[in-house]
Amino acid sequence: MKVKNLVGDRFKERPADCIIDSHALMVRGGYMKYVANGIYSSYPPLKRITKKIEQIIREEMDCIDGQEVSFPVALPGSLWEESGRYESVGAELLRFKDRNGSPMLLGMTHEEAAVHLVREYASSYAKYPIMIYQIQTKFRDEARPRAGLIRVREFTMKDAYSFHTSQEDLEQYYEKCHKAYERIFARAGIPEVISVASDSGMMGGNISHEFMLVTKVGEDSLAICSECDYKANIEAAENIVHNQNTLPVDNLRLVPTPNASTIDEIAAFLKVPIMNTCKAVVYQKDLTGELVAVFLRGDMDVSEAKLTNYLGDNIHPALLDENSPMVAGFIGPYQLDNTKCTILYDQSLSGIDYLVCGGNQIDHHYTGFNILRDIGVVEYKDFSKIREGGICPHCGKPAITISRGIEVGNIFQLGTKYTKSMNMQYLDNKGELHYPIMGCYGIGVGRLAASVCEAHHDEYGPIWPITIAPWQVHLCCLRVDDAMTKEFADGLYQELQQAQVEVIYDDRDVRAGVMFSDADLLGVPIRVIVSPRNLQENCVELVTRDKVVNTKVEKTLILTTIKELIGNMLKSNTRI
């Protein structure tokens, strides 16, 4: 391939709408083009990268006895009705009707399709374990697509589904898949990816892990213990709070709090520590509109994931107005009408004797509120997010640090949620019927490409690892107007192609600066520069994109040097 024929433009200016570097560089480098919100076309360099990533994934899935299959992108609604997800999943599931009015949907995950494919086949225990996977287009109608390929609506995903006859067998396979994932990320050039315990959300099941690239621009928050090996998505990490009561014995009193409505203002106005305030956060269930009030310590935040899991319903922040049964800004548990909303208490309130809370009328709060004395026995649950310095749920030390990460893959132990609801059964060796136990395993291909770019780039462009780089060698011919130089570079281009080296060749009549900045944007690991000056010294220049190698190579040694360098680079990316 010659740069002059390569479809797509490369340019200098950072697009204004790109909030993260990988997005900006992949637009500037001619990798992708915006088609609609969260929907992109890929230019050849990105297509080459994703094909290589897909091949790495395929090899590792085959290595753990995966069988590649293919499920439809457009699925009949009836299939998701079997599992109950046609109703339970929110607006991110794109539902539509075909020409005959039949309900359909665009697959965003394929548990139902996987069960459908093997339901009859896997009717005997002797057929187990089974793992099937596909690499296919998915659609998820995200409310807020962002950050280029990190959160899109249409994406290519490898999704795998395993079926087992015992929890032990699932766990063993889960561990094998965990290791395969580590190999995939290492081979793709980001061995630094960590796995964290995660929230299973709408997938069902209990144990699940996310593979996270830790980076400031990540959209997930991770709780990592600095004292033990605990790592979890904050949505999954229990928020353990040990309260020490700091206020003297007091009675419940309604006090006016004019001009104070935020927790900070009220704490300051009433001169109580913020840890002695009780905050209300109110949601509504998506389907019924029913109100749900969560009370928690004033300095804590609600984890909507924990709340959703507890309720088993999707929720959104409530819109309160004068007709609501609550007074926005002044909501407290005392004398709040529990027939008009569900009232929940976060465990961060447990063990505090005297609290300030909303007075349920404008510009008023209660002080000296004691939950046990004034309300009675309530059930405390974990609805809030763990924070920096929080208590590690594993070792119990106050050693939690919060980092941000991009989720590049996930694995779930699903249990029998889908096999039960879709009535998939097998006969064991005693002739008894059982529901198989499932696992599922996902990796987003485009997001992985963008994550590698995010992890490995400089201000000039991506620094692609050789395993997924669009080409292995970028050959630059400076001064194509010099016949000898052009002839030598042309010959080298031929020679590299014949030696099966993936080479992109820049023989445009442009300034060296333009040539090098385009090469930086394409991020090819090995650059070979042919120029009249080098040729006078009987050599060419060989530079790696990561600047580790910068040397001159004698003309007759070029091919062997390049092949050796490629070999070494490939080796260093595949070791694990």
Place this chain on the structure above:
Amino acid sequence: MKVKNLVGDRFKERPADCIIDSHALMVRGGYMKYVANGIYSSYPPLKRITKKIEQIIREEMDCIDGQEVSFPVALPGSLWEESGRYESVGAELLRFKDRNGSPMLLGMTHEEAAVHLVREYASSYAKYPIMIYQIQTKFRDEARPRAGLIRVREFTMKDAYSFHTSQEDLEQYYEKCHKAYERIFARAGIPEVISVASDSGMMGGNISHEFMLVTKVGEDSLAICSECDYKANIEAAENIVHNQNTLPVDNLRLVPTPNASTIDEIAAFLKVPIMNTCKAVVYQKDLTGELVAVFLRGDMDVSEAKLTNYLGDNIHPALLDENSPMVAGFIGPYQLDNTKCTILYDQSLSGIDYLVCGGNQIDHHYTGFNILRDIGVVEYKDFSKIREGGICPHCGKPAITISRGIEVGNIFQLGTKYTKSMNMQYLDNKGELHYPIMGCYGIGVGRLAASVCEAHHDEYGPIWPITIAPWQVHLCCLRVDDAMTKEFADGLYQELQQAQVEVIYDDRDVRAGVMFSDADLLGVPIRVIVSPRNLQENCVELVTRDKVVNTKVEKTLILTTIKELIGNMLKSNTRI
């Protein structure tokens, strides 16, 4: 891969709903599973076949300077509004709204997306020619999916788009692509595919060809001249009719024709040759409901494709009732109210002096109808289908034969339909703006797989060509209970895998009959049978699926013999 682990069932009974052999065999062989009307999942054998087909296509597209890209499956409606196809294409275009109510569609072809991808890039003549292609899922909401993978709603397609600065350049490229297609079909094992002139339909443009596998179960009809090299889809072949008037001079007379309503009954009742009858076929435009009456010779059939092209509107057969301005069964051109419907004359009526036609009242027809005398000058156009024995539009001889074919690919010269409507322009070397000229080129991957099966199978299963077969070698171990036999077969399995031979191994404890019928259904070209009896003779049995080879091979020669056979098979499939 071992047969005992291979996901999917194989069975004997032909499913009742399979009208063609390839469909039946691919269901019976565990290749595919019905998910919804025209929507299937693929089991591993089919996935392996389609991946190989995709790789052949990719290599041949790269060979003619194609650059692989990727367009979205879900496209914004606004993109198709630019070309006008959002409105003009019928219900086969699946339109829906996303969560924000924005109109979207599932891509069934990607001219608009292709123009969108290169519109800014290709702003100078120096960037041309360009060819971009993708291999991607498409959706076409067919009214009548049928015949397994032949006509589905969701399918994987290679679609390519080329852009040129002159018609000559397009034509040269078109010819190159035509040759690449011939190589693709030859490599996939069906070199017998022919190319025929086709109707461009909704794609726009003029010249186009379809690549057809001639087979009785095809859904297209082809006009092939036995005297010259003319080949065309009957929708594209001009129907030339030379009429010889056979009736004596007559006057127009309205006659009662009780109990005669079909053309045959009327011709018999009035004792006139059917070639002297004038038939009416009435349609309605899909959008407006406007009536269109086509008059043609009684023994001819309307080509809806020709009619649609002429009208520029989609049509459907009219539903006539008592409120219609026409009397169904008795419609004739004489005194028919042309303010209430469009009246068209097929050229098959030209040159007949006296006709029988409908009387526009129940149970009446006219005889002695002379179009010029009774109506005046009318315009005759080609709206009817060419027939067996018809006149060849190329050599003029009455030598047309009608065959049936499956369309496995198509190529179109699109002209500037899309570049003009979507305002894609380039500057030529004089600084003047022009619209580039486009071509587009499609191949359905699944349909190609099914077509190969249709062309090459016996009653027991598909006979896959080695280039696309799911595996190269099917190793059968008869009598796994015999330790020596099992050990030898296990060893051979290892040896073949190490030698990079794609092998599927059947070491199930089943009867030879079961093993062989499953092998027949998997259709792997080379079968190696290990049994105690063969081993006693120090050999194994080697049989090809097409029964050309059936021999015993000495144990030490197995690997070399197999590799040689694979090599020969690959060679014979790639020569062209």
